[in-house]
Amino acid sequence: VSEPVHNALNVVVIGKQAMNWFDAMQKAYPSVRFGTPDTWSDPLTVQAAVVSEPNALSLRPYENLQFVQSLWMGVDALVADPTLPANVRIARMVDPDMPISMAETVAAYVLWSHRFGDVFQRNQRDQIWQEIAQPLARRRTVGLLGLGTLGSQCARVLIQLGFQVVGWSRTAKPLSGVQVFDDLHAMLDVSEIVVNMLPLTEQTRGLLCARTFSAMQPGAVLINVGRGAHVIDNDLLEALDSNHLRHAVLDVFNVEPLPTVHRFWTHPSVTVTPHVAADSSQETCMPVVIENLRRFAEGLPLNNLVDRTRGY
């Protein structure tokens, strides 16, 4: 057992989701003093933060901050926060249930578009009864952008369902049953359904643009459960308007909540879901947070640290 390095650990809790867990965190770790931005008389005594809803700038008052634990897996807003000194360590949430949750959503919309749910939904609006011959999953290729924790769990589930699965990722790791491509366009060329689960970095921002869409098969379906900023919205609308792409299922957007005036809401070839592809549950995330705070207090190596240069 290590000696505590922080005898009086002060943790600021920021964000709606984090606030929901406030009492439970305090109960789970009574010797730590948790507080809200409103309750600290002296922000300089705060050494750590638990944050949800990426809160750029809101950490500025905590000049002696050493560690930020995010409740989300995506930490692009925290990494981009110019007020957060480079020496502050950031840990992202690695919720053991999160890849399972994500894979359930991805399987749902891959199967739904595989069985032409989008086409039948459009036909229902016009009261059109029209059968479509449907290939089995074993004749259908699904392309995954991103083969990390989320992508590899999705791959496993889709393979179990019988799909042909191909993938593309920055660090092309071998994955059983998945044909991994180095070349993005070569992967898109063979994929009828494309699922984006990449992290948002300077390399991947705007990746889903006109050039990418034109590399996709005519009639292909895009499922975006990565980040809104991966997509150039107008390019996607053009690809859908021209019927080059058949449908897009979008869970994430450049601006969230999706503004009422945005064409995605009413486009007949777009399904909008409110950033719910994978949610974290208190039950499984709380122990991850508490364990990391304990490690911080005891000066042990922290789990799930973000490489701030790489961006995730």
Add this chain to the structure above:
Amino acid sequence: VSEPVHNALNVVVIGKQAMNWFDAMQKAYPSVRFGTPDTWSDPLTVQAAVVSEPNALSLRPYENLQFVQSLWMGVDALVADPTLPANVRIARMVDPDMPISMAETVAAYVLWSHRFGDVFQRNQRDQIWQEIAQPLARRRTVGLLGLGTLGSQCARVLIQLGFQVVGWSRTAKPLSGVQVFDDLHAMLDVSEIVVNMLPLTEQTRGLLCARTFSAMQPGAVLINVGRGAHVIDNDLLEALDSNHLRHAVLDVFNVEPLPTVHRFWTHPSVTVTPHVAADSSQETCMPVVIENLRRFAEGLPLNNLVDRTRGY
């Protein structure tokens, strides 16, 4: 090798789908004479029929008919045909790919409603951005009505996806990982998503009625891929209008194609698909048909015979 019992086997081909296969069947079995209702000068020379689109009454002219091979799995219309003598044997299609096709559709709509796809679709119409906490599949119970060839394949896929699976069937066979109920209402009571795959018989006609819906959980979802006549349409509309049931995914209807005036088309809590939950492919069904005709010609026991008393 048996002696052919029918040296000159005459087979009438009836129905749109069957007609599509006419040439291929003739090519696959050249020694048989295939014909259409129009081409037989003497219907009394016909011993067997290959039929699609259940054709009550259309078999009446073939008074010496001994065997009907259906291209569909559901044979309720043939069994109910009063002009078909009791001694005529009926075989239904058992397409090796059909349960796989059905399980893909069932998994698609179970996952879709599990992830609240129906709620998000309604919200999108009203441009409502509202998150919903989503339990994982392991916390969700799916109830299967019917545990035959189709039901058991669906059960396997749903269990693989992590769902709790319960079932109900006339002949409650044990099925690994499935809790089988004798009592229909006890099964409905624990199920959040109910999938109907029962055959249509006098016992199951109208089974999905007010009494059944009231035994289902508030907020439950119904997926009907069995037969339209299992459902009392007005009872279902009432259960949806009162929000007792959250949503219904309907692939089959009392009248098909679903009449333009039917409320199902426009009901916000109904998904209509045009009887496409499981389609048969010529590639896998043709060998089944040819094999059974060969068995008939050679006087061998026929495959997939219907018990006309039981109804399937």
